[in-house]
Amino acid sequence: MTQDLKRTPLYFLHVQAGARLTDFAGWHMPLSYGSQLDEHRAVRAKVGMFDVSHMRVIDVQGSQAKPFLQRLLANDVARLRTVGRAQYSCMLNRRGGVLDDLLVYFFASDEWRLVVNAANAQDDLEWMRSVAADENFDVALTMREELAIIAVQGPQAPRVLWQARPAWKAAAGELKRFTATFVDEVVMVARTGYTGEDGYEIILPASLAAALWNDLAQAGVAPCGLAARDTLRLEAGLNLHGQDMDDSVLPSQAGLSWTVNLDDPARRFIGREALEQAGEQALAFVGLRLLDRGVMRSGAAVQTASGRGVVTSGTLSPTLGVSIAMARVPRAVSVGDAVQVEVRGKWMPAEVVQMPFVRSGTAAGSDNPAT
Template sequence: MSSALKQTPLHAVHIESRAKMVDFGGWDMPVAYGSQLEEHHAVRQDAGMFDVSHMLNIDISGADAEAFLKRLLANDVSKLSIPGKALYSCMLNPEGGVIDDLIVYFFSSDSWRAVVNAGTAEKDLAWMQQVAESEKFDVTLDARRDLAMVAVQGPNARAKLWATRPAWESATGALSPFTGAVVADDVLVARTGYTGEDGFEIVLPVDQVVALWRDLEQNGVRPCGLGARDTLRLEAGMNLYGQEMDEQVNPLISALAWTVSLKDPERRFIGRDALEAAVVDRCLVGIKLLERGMMRGHMKVQTSLGEGELTSGSMSPTMGTSIGMARVPVGVQPGDAVQVEVRGKWLPAEVVKMPFVRNGKIVA
């Protein structure tokens, strides 16, 4: 292992648990603790937890915080008025490409939080600072590396967290999806996730995370690695930055048009001009392989309207077949027959509506 890799506050616990570690966006992260398949099924059927402390929480405060975010993000933060409410959005460059996808939380008009991806965190922060300074917004950006983050996901995730931290139940029991509550000093519990299952993402001080992790494990929450996280998010039809979208790809061709708010003509967010002028000739669809084989990103897809390309592909542990996402010509519809080039052979596949799996059930 390169000594240059960054480590989360749970790193020693992963090593002690004999997790298989990999370089993920410059972080030394667990890919699996044993059986990736069993970790995937634990989240679909019971409860699993992920160390997501490599993601960065950025606190945004000041008199211009809301105006700054309305300029910075493609989605409109003025939709948020209840403290703790969250919004998913893309942060775009002037060409309409995705710098990152993130979640933003509203606490008050002058206090917000953005949670950004690990591999893009430094780039994101530099971009935010550049926009704030060049456009003279009165905001302060605070990168909170003093905070850790754990995702507890699965049908029994909420009950098992409450069994582990009973004092948190009263503040979090009634939370609707995409809403968080501050349950103690610097402890935010939000009903969000990246698996297609119910659960919480918990942000808490670095010095409290090891105890929480160990206590959750004592209460039957299974540690899960990045391998299961990827197959879970793919089954849930959720985009991964760097695969479904990046700085060269706009949200309109990444099945993320729903995250772009064009309602207010006065809100000229960065990238809006490019999106309004964009020719949308491709779309992102789900693909299910109809024969044995394994689809992977960048494989070619042949449709009746022309060629496309897989952005992600894997075996679906829940469905027992290979699934993927593909960018294909506009007009390709669920139910269409397509072919995927797998190891030099063209295999039959079908376009399906995403998600593939939700709340433990196959829906594709």
């Protein structure tokens, strides 16, 4: 592992805990602390915490912040009318490709916050600055590198977070999903996450991160690494930029048409013209469930009655006990169809299924907890 990788404020705690570290987007990040399966199951059944400080916070301020974001993002921030509301959106290039997917938080007409992916952060900031400069938007864009982010996820997340930080409960205890608030001047608590479970993402100064991490551990929260985060997000049907989509993929080709708001014809967001010209695409994004023993992986070929496709993300689901995947396939393919997936040089049967695969610890379409 190279020595020039970046370190989060919690790096030394991960080392002390014996975490297996990996290079992720140029950062030293914990892959797991022992058993990936145990970490995954802790989040589904109880509660786990993730260091996601490699993701970057970009604050957008100024008198034209709102129109700037309406131009920049495919979703429409005008729909955020309540202070603290969050929205998931794609940021597109002029060809309609997904430069990044991100969360945007509304705090005032001239005060917004974005959380972007680590691998794209610098390019994102440069793109935003170029749009602001070229189109004369009066905005200030600040990457808040002094901040850390800890995600606390799982059905017991509210209980343990207020146990670790009881003083925050008065401000954040009644937060609804996709809402955020500042519990003091420097700590933001958001009821968001990337696991398909209830939980919070806490954005706070790096100087406060280790104490919160340790207090959460004392409250019984299991530290979890990137490996569990990946299987959790895949079970939840959540995309990973750079794998399920990139700047050459249109939102509709990644199952993200719902994040594109075309309601206002006057809102000419970047990429809109390309999307309108593209019309209905030949490719669709679907979930797959393997019907044989094996594991579908990214890049695996998919054979359908309508032609070939490709797996974008695949894994062995710890919750369901079978291999699941997300795939880009011909648009004619639909839920219930039988397909074949190439696994280690062998064609294996699979079926097209509805996503998410797991919702709040339960197999989608089932009334019983998934085990």
